[in-house]
Amino acid sequence: MSNYLTNHRFLKMNGLGNEIVVLDLRGEKHIVTSDEAIAIANDPRSRFDQMMVLHDPVTPGTDAFIRIYNTDGTIAGGCGNGTRCVAWALMADAEISAGFQGTKLHLETKMGPLVCERRGDVEFTVDMGVPLFGWQDIPLAHEVTDTLAFEVPLEGYKFVPAAGVSVGNPHIIFFIDNVADWDVHKVGPSLEHHPLFPERANISFAQLVAPDHFKVVVWERGAGATRACGTASCAVAVCAYRKGLAGRDVTVSLPGGDLQIEWRDNGHMFMTGPVELEWEDHFRPELFAGVR
Ligand SMILES: N[C@H](CCC[C@H](N)C(=O)O)C(=O)O
Numbered sequence: 001m002s003n004y005l006t007n008h009r010f011l012k013m014n015g016l017g018n019e020i021v022v023l024d025l026r027g028e029k030h031i032v033t034s035d036e037a038i039a040i041a042n043d044p045r046s047r048f049d050q051m052m053v054l055h056d057p058v059t060p061g062t063d064a065f066i067r068i069y070n071t072d073g074t075i076a077g078g079c080g081n082g083t084r085c086v087a088w089a090l091m092a093d094a095e096i097s098a099g100f101q102g103t104k105l106h107l108e109t110k111m112g113p114l115v116c117e118r119r120g121d122v123e124f125t126v127d128m129g130v131p132l133f134g135w136q137d138i139p140l141a142h143e144v145t146d147t148l149a150f151e152v153p154l155e156g157y158k159f160v161p162a163a164g165v166s167v168g169n170p171h172i173i174f175f176i177d178n179v180a181d182w183d184v185h186k187v188g189p190s191l192e193h194h195p196l197f198p199e200r201a202n203i204s205f206a207q208l209v210a211p212d213h214f215k216v217v218v219w220e221r222g223a224g225a226t227r228a229c230g231t232a233s234c235a236v237a238v239c240a241y242r243k244g245l246a247g248r249d250v251t252v253s254l255p256g257g258d259l260q261i262e263w264r265d266n267g268h269m270f271m272t273g274p275v276e277l278e279w280e281d282h283f284r285p286e287l288f289a290g291v292r
Pocket of ligand 1: 050079
């Protein structure tokens with residue numbers, strides 16, 4: 001492992017149990033390689049679903065640029081839970097916030113800008129942008145008549161139409177009767193890699209509890225089953241609204257807890273939820289038994 005990481009701030013956090021590492025590489029030119037990301041993810045102390053690496057801002061007026069890595073070393077366009085963790089780090093962490101004043105932060109990923117607002121000690125709202133519903137946007141490998149109801153075989157289960165959307169990353173949702181009947185470990189891997197999804201996909205099973213409440217379980221592209229997924233919660237909320245199942249303001253209950261999603265009239269999705277800091281240190285190779 002390259003020693004350029006040494007001494008950079010390393011935070012192990014989570015957003016509703018979605019395991020997040022925040023690595024502050026601002027001021028550093030190196031970009032973490034896929035192999036380095038995998039090595040950090042493979043160490044039990046720093047195991048992550050997503051690693052959020054902070055770089056110097058690219059667009060004037062923004063506070064930082066974030067590169068997002070999945071457990072398997074691939075890059076993700078968006079990560080809702082991780083973005084809230086970054087917001088906490090830059091606004092509130094004793095060391096890297098550098099006494100940040102105010103309650104608003106402008107972040108940027110390869111998918112565009114992300115504005116974060118602090119709501120409380122550990123509670124943040126993120127403007128997750130505008131969802132895209134075209135088959136090329138999701139993307140699908142070929143055109144389907146209706147991206148809110150198309151066919152993907154679910155081996156071993158009765159047919160349920162799939163809904164697709166891009167919220168900065170590809171999401172496929174199955175609106176089903178009861179999440180307890182679905183084993184994401186069983187169906188997730190083959191759906192994530194299904195040939196209909198040329199960039200692979202995050203897979204969700206969503207159960208309507210009430211028009212303002214869903215129970216959701218997620219199999220994430222590049223990370224597997226996670227305890228919570230912010231972008232999937234946005235994806236469920238906007239597809240449910242467009243299918244006439246729900247209103248614009250919904251609670252999404254994930255295995256790790258609840259997120260609030262609001263799809264405002266201006267087309268933007270707003271996600272609100274908590275973060276937790278587990279431990280922080282400076283990156284030192286000896287901290288990571290398996291990382292060399
Ligand atoms: N856990 C993340 C999503 C990661 C998405 C990633 N698995 C991908 O698109 O490759 C969230 O809270 O939104």
